Amino acid sequence: EAGVAQSPRYKIIEKRQSVAFWCNPISGHATLYWYQQILGQGPKLLIQFQNNGVVDDSQLPKDRFSAERLKGVDSTLKIQPAKLEDSAVYLCASSLDLGGAYEQYFGPGTRLTVT
């Protein structure tokens, strides 16, 4: 089966610019996650969707970050305006359903550099 697809793989922008990332989860996976991985740290959950509804966005900086999952399949994560500290790898993951028992499959990530 095809894995989680993400694009672009790399993005360089200047601070205060906007950027968007796209994720296509594994077919049939109801749950989609966006993680932020800062260099040298473990991934941190930003937002979690179950189908097209938000389950957890408690760690999403809502003043600058937004995400949507229209039709319960693809998802986009947007940053506007970007700050230097947003430089990180943004990982998308999907799982068959909610709950820790379901394995999360990660995409390759988008490496964002904010200058």
Next chain:
Amino acid sequence: QQQVKQSPQSLIVQKGGISIINCAYENTAFDYFPWYQQFPGKGPALLIAIRPDVSEKKEGRFTISFNKSAKQFSLHIMDSQPGDSATYFCAATYGSSNTGKLIFGQGTTLQVKP
């Protein structure tokens, strides 16, 4: 209380040796503890996972040891190979009754020397 602390930050092991990575947690509600392996330029991939009702789980050269009373768990890689060189993350989450949100450790970069 939501943290998972991982050590060491980096590890160098000779080929054929044993690699040991340790993690500790505070939240006793966690009941699923996976380990992820991440190669450069790739996303993390599930390696092995354990629930607290067992003290050890082995899959091939990879073993998780779990100490519920100490709230600690560790990954042992036996007969370490150069291909095992990667970053390893421990994680913790709640069981199937919750969201599945993973709390990751800081990561351990493993280098296996030939």
